[in-house]
Amino acid sequence: MQSIENLKFLTPEEARKIAVNFGTPVFVYTRKGIEKSCDEALAFPNAFGLTVRFAMKANPGRTVLEILKKKGIHIDASSEHEVQRAILAGFEPSDILLTSQQLARSLKELIPQGVQFNACSLRQLEEFGKNFPGKEVSVRFNPGLGSGATKKTDVGGKTSSFGIWHEEIGKVKEIVTKYGLKLVRVHTHIGSGSDPEVWKAVAHYTLEIAAQFPDCRTVNLGGGFKVGRMIGEKTTDPQVIGKPVKELFENYAKEKGIQLKMEIEPGSFLMVNNGAIISQVDDIVLTGDGGYTFVKLDMGMDVNTRPALYAAKHPLIVISQKETSASKTGEFVYVGHCCESGDLITQEEGGGPQLRTTETPEIGDLVVMEGTGAYCSSMSTKNYNSYPETPEVLIDLDGSPKLVRKKQSLEQVLQNEVLVSLG
Numbered sequence: 001m002q003s004i005e006n007l008k009f010l011t012p013e014e015a016r017k018i019a020v021n022f023g024t025p026v027f028v029y030t031r032k033g034i035e036k037s038c039d040e041a042l043a044f045p046n047a048f049g050l051t052v053r054f055a056m057k058a059n060p061g062r063t064v065l066e067i068l069k070k071k072g073i074h075i076d077a078s079s080e081h082e083v084q085r086a087i088l089a090g091f092e093p094s095d096i097l098l099t100s101q102q103l104a105r106s107l108k109e110l111i112p113q114g115v116q117f118n119a120c121s122l123r124q125l126e127e128f129g130k131n132f133p134g135k136e137v138s139v140r141f142n143p144g145l146g147s148g149a150t151k152k153t154d155v156g157g158k159t160s161s162f163g164i165w166h167e168e169i170g171k172v173k174e175i176v177t178k179y180g181l182k183l184v185r186v187h188t189h190i191g192s193g194s195d196p197e198v199w200k201a202v203a204h205y206t207l208e209i210a211a212q213f214p215d216c217r218t219v220n221l222g223g224g225f226k227v228g229r230m231i232g233e234k235t236t237d238p239q240v241i242g243k244p245v246k247e248l249f250e251n252y253a254k255e256k257g258i259q260l261k262m263e264i265e266p267g268s269f270l271m272v273n274n275g276a277i278i279s280q281v282d283d284i285v286l287t288g289d290g291g292y293t294f295v296k297l298d299m300g301m302d303v304n305t306r307p308a309l310y311a312a313k314h315p316l317i318v319i320s321q322k323e324t325s326a327s328k329t330g331e332f333v334y335v336g337h338c339c340e341s342g343d344l345i346t347q348e349e350g351g352g353p354q355l356r357t358t359e360t361p362e363i364g365d366l367v368v369m370e371g372t373g374a375y376c377s378s379m380s381t382k383n384y385n386s387y388p389e390t391p392e393v394l395i396d397l398d399g400s401p402k403l404v405r406k407k408q409s410l411e412q413v414l415q416n417e418v419l420v421s422l423g
């Protein structure tokens with residue numbers, strides 16, 4: 001029998017109140033929790049200074065960005081659009097590092113503003129050199145190994161297209177020399193695993209790469225602090241993975257006389273368990289002998305795509321609408337509201353329904369999906385089946401829930417359609 005999951009920051013009363021006042025589905029974030037996670041990240045062991053960059057693709061909402069900014073967190077942007085969004089939220093361009101799979105089309109506008117550029121391929125480095133000879137640049141390397149909770153979240157090694165393959169370092173040097181660039185930062189990002197040995201190994205390789213560039217003063221180890229969502233899943237302890245990494249930096253200083261600054265780029269770590277989705281049971285259907293009890297929620301892959309995309313597991317907590325409920329448990333398959341067979345909230349890796357033990361839900365009960373602060377609101381298959389974008393609420397430090405994003409209207413879903421005369 002699986003363990004029944006618990007609410008992480010809401011109380012059942014709070015969840016009921018928010019459902020009444022803001023409707024369902026609704027994202028809820030805790031400011032207190034976000035700030036605590038910031039403090040933990042900022043305490044990452046380091047020898048000669050630390051910059052924490054939020055991987056804003058995890059949750060680029062304006063309020064989230066402003067909370068992080070107040071805590072002194074900088075930005076890891078995955079696209080030029082994220083750069084613009086961060087600037088609009090009040091970040092200094094120089095506090096933003098652009099690490100993008102696609103070469104930014106607005107590079108010529110962004111760099112003069114002070115935005116820092118992390119070249120992720122030889123082509124990107126060449127383009128940067130052509131446009132900005134003599135300038136400081138940073139390079140993302142693929143150190144040849146990675147660590148991810150699933151194959152799909154592994155971003156290092158031969159199967160990953162992220163960064164410049166470590167064996168191509170000679171070509172990097174050629175381009176750097178050709179354009180008189182100053183390679184001041186070496187960047188790696190290994191994926192979202194929690195293994196301290198992998199962290200140490202990657203830090204070691206990254207420092208070996210850094211040693212080959214005399215101008216390098218900063219080493220960025222990327223994100224990838226695994227965060228457990230379900231009971232029994234491990235959460236990375238920054239103190240544990242950071243200690244050996246700090247020693248490597250100290251040894252580097254002893255050997256080379258260079259005190260490297262460290263950067264980390266947590267996305268998940270700052271947000272995952274500081275966000276939840278409150279939804280409601282819309283329907284319950286049975287599929288006969290040997291079949292299942294399907295619990296249909298009023299949310300789905302248009303609100304959180306992770307179960308459909310990765311068979312990701314999120315805690316589901318049933319909150320009865322009745323005052324006195326005899327808490328009985330059972331095994332159910334939770335499904336989303338999209339007309340799509342893949343919209344299974346509890347699903348096996350590779351697809352197909354998976355049973356989940358929860359309290360027995362009834363139509364109208366609330367179901368809180370936990371662990372949805374990162375890569376949910378930002379990564380949803382928004383507007384599929386024309387469901388509007390989900391509203392968002394922040395529980396502020398005084399405990400009051402505040403609307404921080406309105407529910408999308410039908411007009412907003414349609415606003416860019418252009419009507420043409422079809423004769």
Ligand SMILES: *Cc1c(COP(=O)(O)O)cnc(C)c1O
Nearest residue numbers: 055192223224225265266267268
């Ligand atoms: C996504 C990403 C991160 C954050 O990864 P998490 O697993 O959410 O911590 C950090 N750095 C880069 C370059 C990324 O693309």
